[in-house]
Amino acid sequence: MPIYLFWGDDEYAMQQAVKDLRDRTLDPNWASFNYDKIPPEQPDGVIQALNQAMTPPFGMGQRLVWLAETTLCQRCSEDLLAELSRTLPDIPDSTVLLLTSSSKPDGRAKSTKLLQKHAEIREFAAIAPWQTDQIVQRVRQVAQSTGVKLTPGAAQLLAEAIGNDTRRLHNELEKLHLFAGSNKPIDEGAIALLVSASAQNSLKLAEAIRLGDTGRAIALVADLFARNEPALRIVATLVGQFRTWLWVKLMTESGERDNAAIARAADIANPKRIYFLQQDVRAIALYRLQQSLPLLLQLEAGLKHGADERVLMQSKVIELCQVFSGTGQRS
Known part of the structure; x- marks a missing residue:
């Protein structure tokens, strides 16, 4: 199939797939003549891509036309949709048309439904840190x-x-x-x-917060910053871990005994992990876990609005530790 749609937020995996496709498609001696990458800011980039896709390649190999970071599957005018409908079925086998996007295609969009008929669609979504x-x-x-x-x-x-x-x-x-x-x-x-263990330290930070160990938590924050771990990545790991603990605690207290059902609700692939997660939260009051997520969301929002990363991270981690050590205020 000469048409591909790659989408997802795992940038590196997508780049590797694009490289593999380029290597399979282009003859190295003719690559400069038969390779077109059209950036998202290019005026009339979609029309240009379709015109290039209908052009026979020069020399040996195929032609590769790459429409990078396209928004076609989120918004597409009726005129553009008509042009796509006319052109996509007639793209010759001598051309490979590649569309990439970091955003998930809108399944309700007519353009997405059209591509589902004519393109091979591959997802490159990053695995959540807590999975x-x-x-x-x-x-x-x-x-x-x-x-x-x-x-x-x-x-x-x-x-x-x-x-x-x-x-x-x-x-x-x-x-x-x-x-x-x-x-x-x-x-x-x-x-x-x-191998340095930055991700492991983020999970250890979640554990230290759960135990209310402020000193160890602050030391882990300092270590993560010393390793240049992005603050938002640390927060993503914490949010995922506390969300998992909250779901396990909530469903266990509601009387659910089926570990598979708890695993589905908590987005856990292996139900055997539920026993160990239940041991993690057995002695923790449900309201403490419920208080943790708003604090983490405040931390994430502050980081995205440009607050001092180190200062905000330390202050919110202290607040979180106080929640689980019993020194914070119950709301």
């Missing part, structure tokens, strides 16, 4: 595809260390591949030696 089972699975898949052998413990530790950062996963596996230098599986010792 640890899926992150471990991704680590195993990428390690296998890159020829890196990991012991089960090493895969788990690597997932904890890097979280959902796909770019870093590839970089770390490349480093580990050079370190191993043979077919010997890489174990936990090599991971601990070579």
Whole structure:
């Protein structure tokens, strides 16, 4: 199929897929003649892309036309929709038309429905930081595809260390591949030696807050900033973890005994994790978990509005620790 729509917020994974498609499509000797990348700010970029897509390639190989960061699947005029309807079915096999967007296509839009008929659609959504089972699975898949052998413990530790950062996963596996230098599986010792654990520290920060350990929490915040971990990424991990704890506590207290049902509500892939999450929140009052999310949302909003990251993070972490240590005010 000569038409592709790539969408999602995992920028690195999408870039790799675009590179693979470009390498498969273009003859290296004729690439400069047959490759067009049309940026989103280009006036009449969609019309230009369609015109180029109908143009036969020069020399060997195919033509690749890339309409980058398009908004076609969010808004599309009737005139533009008519042009798409006329052109897409007739794009020759000698051309590959690629559309990419970081935003999810609007399934109600006529343009999206049209592309569903004529294009191969691929999603490149980043795994949520708290979906640890899926992150471990991704680590195993990428390690296998890159020829890196990991012991089960090493895969788990690597997932904890890097979280959902796909770019870093590839970089770390490349480093580990050079370190191993043979077919010997890489174990936990090599991971601990070579990979810094920023994502793991974000989860440890959530644990310290849950325990009301202010000193340890502040130390972990300082460590994360020293590692240049983005503040919004730290907050995303905290929000996900406290949301999971809240769902588990809420459904358990409501009398739900089916771990699979709790896992579905909390967006947890492996129901076996529910037992351990229930132990985490067994001694915590439900209202404390309910108070945590508004504070985290205030933290996120403050960061997005340009507040001093370190000062705001420290103050909100202290407030959160007070909620769970029992020194904060019940609302």
